Amino acid sequence: MSEREFGFDTLAIHAGAQPDPATGARATPIYQTTSFVFDDTQHAADLFALRAFGNIYTRIMNPTQAVLEAKVAALEEGTAALAVGSGHAAQLLVFQLLLQPGDEFIAARQLYGGSINQFNHSFKSFGWNVVWADAEDPASFEAALSDKTKAIFIESIANPGGRITDMQAIAKIARKADVPLIVDNTLATPYLCKPLDHGANIVVHSLTKFMGGHGNSMGGVIVDGGNFDWSVGDKYPLLSEPNASYNGMILYETFGNIAFAIAARVLGLRDLGPAISPTNAFNILTGMETLSLRMQRHCDNALKVAEWLAAHDEVAWVNYAGLKDNAHHALHKKYCPKGAGAVFTFGLKGGYDMGVKVVSNVELISHLANVGDTRSLIIHPASTTHSQLSPKQLEQAGATPDVVRLSIGIEDADDIIADLAQAMKA
Ligand SMILES: Cc1ncc(COP(=O)(O)O)c(C=O)c1O
Known part of the structure; x- marks a missing residue:
């Protein structure tokens, strides 16, 4: 296709998708398979060592899922995305990369009740401590900062109150503290609002809602803004230090502005396992076209x-x-x-x-x-x-x-x- 920069509606339909190379199918096929045949042993070894990109096993990556990821990344204007089994799974994977036991993150009190629950109870059992702030009062985020703070989490439009968060004010505080701002953009969708334009570093969604839009499939996504320095202050060792499970590879050094999305896939999704099913990825990406x-x-x-x-x-x-x-x-x-x-x-x-x-x-x-x-x-x-x-x-x-x-x-x-x-x- 031409070099033209497509508009939002064109991207919603075409981004990430192309006629199927094997069959010519115009709609994205549902690649309902658990695993993919390697070209040869070298190819298999390269995929496992992250020397080459490609499909290995559907817990980690699948071609239907890949189209969904490219579409969401294009609409949110991020550098890359990772689709997972639900919105809550997306939040779990984000925080698992950022926090060590004993660390803190600041979250707005005005959140979906399930997120408040996830943060207050399950996350605490991992030693990840939430500190609550008031989305109506951005200064309360600054007051909640400590030397253990590793991230700030807000919703762009809060569920259930429909309140709209002053993202730029909170992004300023996150930037000053050198911690990433994570925005749950579920209720707004990128059609109404793009948090990366307002200072966010990571965007998450429950794709179960407006993105899929038809109430028929669970899904979640993590969008990498590609705009955060993960080497800052040695705060994010899973990104900035040699990784023992990849022969000492430093993911941030190797993958630069897509390192967060890669790490969420090759560490979080690989080890914790909340993959999206190919059929749900298909349903959601079809919904996203409209x-x-x-x-x-x-x-x-x-x-x-x-x-x-x-x-x-x-x-x-x-x-x-x-x-x-x-x-x-x-x-x-x-x-x-x-x-x-x-x-x-x-x-x-x-x-x-x-x-x-x-x-x-x-x-x-x-x-x-x-x-x-x-x-x-x-x-x-x-x-x-x-x-x-x-x-x-x-x-x-x-x-x-x-x-x-x-x-x-x-x-x-x-x-x-x-x-x-x-x-x-x-
Ligand atoms: C704003 C928001 N974020 C996250 C979630 C969690 O998403 P899921 O149900 O897909 O895990 C929900 C679910 O209602 C939500 O409304």
Whole structure:
């Protein structure tokens, strides 16, 4: 093809993909195989020693997965990406490369409840200590820094509150402290916001949500920004020191600005094993071809539903950054001007009881624990996704007992509104 730099929508369809060299198949095939035949013993030895790139075994790499990785890297404008089995697996692999037992990382309190849980409990059992800060107050990240801090973690648009994080302010603090800023861009997707443009060093996603977009496949991804010096202060030995499992190879020295993605694959994925299945990679990369169309419709619908709710007598409050009077409206205009996403919360004047009734009475909208489906979804976070949190943590995460969370789908907005109206009336 020509040297032309393609636009986002063209990349969403074509990046990473080409007609299958063996069969000419135009859609990316599902390479449903565990392993790949070597050319000869030298080829096998070169692959194992990282002297050559290529497929060995699907736990580490697979051609369907590779297309998904190239597509995500192109859309996020990173240097490389690694697809894994879920969003949580992506987070596990990122921190496993960065932290030694006893190390700390700073995370925003305004996160998906499952991430708060992962950090507070499972990560602690590895000796990785989370220190919480307030995404509403970037200075709190600076105050939380210590000589053990190895990373900062935030969400671009926070789940469930739909709050938009001031990424540039927090990136400045991370840069000064010489630690990488990791941004979970699940709710925004690169269609709405590219964290690497705002100072992030690593981007993670749950591909299970808007990226795949159809509620049918689990996946996660790590995007390497290629913009962090992993040799700084000898803080990241897995990247900057000789690796015993590769005959003393120094991964950062060898792979430069794709070293993080390579290390996540050849150490994290190889040894911890949370691979994505080829079929899930196929489903997600197919979904990604329509990312722009879907995300714009998600956002347009979400704004219509939020405006309707805000004008409803039974509704106490609506927290959607797309609404002009919302505290995060200016951050929405700055970081994701095409739309404020499709996940937001609202509360009813009847409080918890009324919220539970509305969740029980919807018919078109599905009551389930997910976001980012073509279908509209509803849940009561305090009793489900965020149920492990204390009352204080619930408040900080934007998930108090009166809160109802919506993930607005791409149906006709009038039908979504009519369903909420009948549920409230009932
Ligand atoms: C913002 C965010 N990050 C990460 C995750 C975890 O992703 P997964 O369920 O694919 O492990 C979720 C899941 O809901 C999420 O909403």
